[in-house]
Amino acid sequence: MALTSTHIFVNLHVKDVKESMAFFKGLGFGFNMQFTDEEKAACLEIGENMFAMLLTEEYFKSFTKKEIVDTEKYxxxxxxxxxxxxxxxxxxxxxxxxxxxxxxxxxxxxxxxxxxxxxxxxxxxxxxxxxxxxxxxxxxxx
Incomplete structure (x- = not known):
């Protein structure tokens, strides 16, 4: 039996949660406020059961032992x-x-x-x- 999931959450590191929220709101996206505190994390609603967690770089680091990617280079x-x-x-x-x-x-x-x-x-x-x-x-x- 193939693995199936009911939701997808993609974690993205951001410099400023409020600025990122304003950017995506401007594009017409909404946020799930249950998982948003606007200081260190925001839950961007991409579609039905599809989300991107916008996490401050410091908070993002708590989810991984790896170095955060420099998006200017990689x-x-x-x-x-x-x-x-x-x-x-x-x-x-x-x-x-x-x-x-x-x-x-x-x-x-x-x-x-x-x-x-x-x-x-x-x-x-x-x-x-x-x-x-x-x-x-x-x-x-x-």
Missing amino acids: AQLTIALSAESREKVDELVNKAVSLGGKLYSEPADHGFMYQWGFQDLDGHIWEVGFMDMNAFEGQNQA
């Missing part, structure tokens, strides 16, 4: 989000940049898939994509 991970349309991809990335984020990549149009990326205030990489599922109609599913 990619610790990329967070991929799906959007409902190409226009929504553009809207989210442009909004992120207007709120202080940085472009991470150029838009990539693969026909059936469109994606574009940004970095948040702390350098974490967010890839936003739209996949036209109609392009796969009639294909055999494994």
